Amino acid sequence: MAKEKPWGGRFKESTSKEVEAYTESISFDTKMYKQDIMGSKAHAAMLAEQGILTDDEAKTLCKGLDAVLEEIESGKLVWKQELEDVHMNIETRLTEIVGEVGKKLHTGRSRNDQCCLDLRLYTSDALRNWAVLAKNLIKALADRAEENQGVLLPGCTHMQPAQPVSLAHHLLAYAWMFKRDVERIEQCEKRARISPLGAAALAGTTYNLNPQSVADQLDMYGIFKNSMDAVADRDYVLEALFAGSVIMMHLSRFCEELIWWANPQFSFIYLSDAHSTGSSIMPQKKNPDVAEIMRGKTGRVYGNLMNLLTTLKGLPLTYNRDLQEDKIPFMDTDKTVQTSLSIMEDMLRGIRFRADRMEKALKAGFLNATEFADYLVTKGIPFREAHHITGRAVAFAEERGLALEDLSLEDFNHLCDGHNVEITDDVYVILDYFTAVKRRNVSGGTGPVSVKKQLDELKNWLG
Numbered sequence: 001m002a003k004e005k006p007w008g009g010r011f012k013e014s015t016s017k018e019v020e021a022y023t024e025s026i027s028f029d030t031k032m033y034k035q036d037i038m039g040s041k042a043h044a045a046m047l048a049e050q051g052i053l054t055d056d057e058a059k060t061l062c063k064g065l066d067a068v069l070e071e072i073e074s075g076k077l078v079w080k081q082e083l084e085d086v087h088m089n090i091e092t093r094l095t096e097i098v099g100e101v102g103k104k105l106h107t108g109r110s111r112n113d114q115c116c117l118d119l120r121l122y123t124s125d126a127l128r129n130w131a132v133l134a135k136n137l138i139k140a141l142a143d144r145a146e147e148n149q150g151v152l153l154p155g156c157t158h159m160q161p162a163q164p165v166s167l168a169h170h171l172l173a174y175a176w177m178f179k180r181d182v183e184r185i186e187q188c189e190k191r192a193r194i195s196p197l198g199a200a201a202l203a204g205t206t207y208n209l210n211p212q213s214v215a216d217q218l219d220m221y222g223i224f225k226n227s228m229d230a231v232a233d234r235d236y237v238l239e240a241l242f243a244g245s246v247i248m249m250h251l252s253r254f255c256e257e258l259i260w261w262a263n264p265q266f267s268f269i270y271l272s273d274a275h276s277t278g279s280s281i282m283p284q285k286k287n288p289d290v291a292e293i294m295r296g297k298t299g300r301v302y303g304n305l306m307n308l309l310t311t312l313k314g315l316p317l318t319y320n321r322d323l324q325e326d327k328i329p330f331m332d333t334d335k336t337v338q339t340s341l342s343i344m345e346d347m348l349r350g351i352r353f354r355a356d357r358m359e360k361a362l363k364a365g366f367l368n369a370t371e372f373a374d375y376l377v378t379k380g381i382p383f384r385e386a387h388h389i390t391g392r393a394v395a396f397a398e399e400r401g402l403a404l405e406d407l408s409l410e411d412f413n414h415l416c417d418g419h420n421v422e423i424t425d426d427v428y429v430i431l432d433y434f435t436a437v438k439r440r441n442v443s444g445g446t447g448p449v450s451v452k453k454q455l456d457e458l459k460n461w462l463g
Contacts, residue, residue: 029086035121042217064098108207112231112319116196124193126334133341141175153358161365164433169446192236199230202318232318241305244333248298255291272350304329379421405431
């Protein structure tokens with residue numbers, strides 16, 4: 001019985017069925033079937049290049065692997081739990097198709113370096129998809145920003161109205177966040193797509209292999225430097241999980257704002273029906289459930305990062321079976337990140353912005369107070385004293401239920417008594433919210449010149 005296992009020669013008793021069920025990975029690592037077959041074909045071709053297999057043997061193996069691939073993708077292949085994982089299932093089916101030559105495929109490699117190769121390719125492929133989806137979202141943010149360059153809303157600190165900003169500037173803040181995510185993804189992807197094949201179990205192999213040939217065939221950036229590190233390393237998965245966690249954090253922050261903005265007390269946006277749900281009891285409700293669920297999934301992605309960090313923290317070199325637990329956290333994160341980025345792009349494109357509500361909100365909270373303080377500085381008053389005068393002006397207006405721009409010149413001059421300045425009609429130009437935004441064209445500011453510059457830079461980068 002034990003000899004039915006690919007490794008069963010040394011064993012006299014068969015594996016407990018309960019143990020088989022406990023230790024199998026076939027229930028989740030079948031997702032790597034394409035990467036496993038690609039890696040095996042590259043390995044077979046390299047073995048022929050090195051004279052370890054004949055050209056005919058390598059061709060037979062590659063043809064047989066293509067047949068296994070067709071069976072998998074057509075649903076004909078029956079995955080067997082007793083064969084433990086995707087690697088043994090594919091190799092066993094290959095041998096059934098091509099005969100004894102199938103048993104030569106594993107020459108010079110171990111499941112240790114084989115599964116590392118598969119996971120590196122799978123992680124790299126996923127990261128490349130993340131980058132595409134993140135760029136699509138950045139494009140959507142840039143498009144919506146370009147449409148709304150003339151719309152203003154309150155910019156906040158401490159969740160309190162602070163200064164007026166353009167909606168375009170607000171949206172582009174998220175575009176820059178996701179651009180950093182793309183940069184992290186691309187850096188991580190380069191470290192992930194390094195070939196470990198040739199490291200074998202942990203010490204390398206006595207066969208005259210050419211690991212660089214495998215790396216070249218698989219469009220990889222290089223090969224391992226140390227065979228022990230090659231089979232033990234999961235840093236690239238941790239980096240990918242961290243990059244995914246930061247992406248989800250950025251999405252969650254945006255979701256938080258969209259949830260507030262969709263509240264009727266704000267009504268800054270209308271979410272599309274396609275990205276909202278209703279209440280089972282309150283017919284008037286339109287709930288931002290998609291944004292809430294995305295915000296909630298962020299904690300799950302964080303958990304996946306902590307999961308693998310905890311798994312790795314006590315592992316000695318080199319391979320330990322604990323490392324089988326590296327795949328589920330990443331595969332779960334991969335699905336969450338990809339679907340979240342895609343849905344956010346779609347949701348963003350379906351949002352209707354309420355410019356009227358945003359501009360109405362500007363009057364609440366004295367968002368032009370800094371403008372008045374800066375105006376006083378131009379009159380020769382030191383900024384700290386201008387700050388105190390403006391604070392008194394805000395309190396004076398607040399007591400009377402007025403906005404700052406509603407105060408009279410007499411009021412302003414009374415507040416400035418003792419400072420030998422005269423407040424004139426030009427103060428009302430300065431207090432205008434649109435003027436306040438237009439004046440902020442410092443690099444990276446909310447002014448229209450700066451916003452246009454940001455849009456151009458992002459478009460060039462995307463292009």
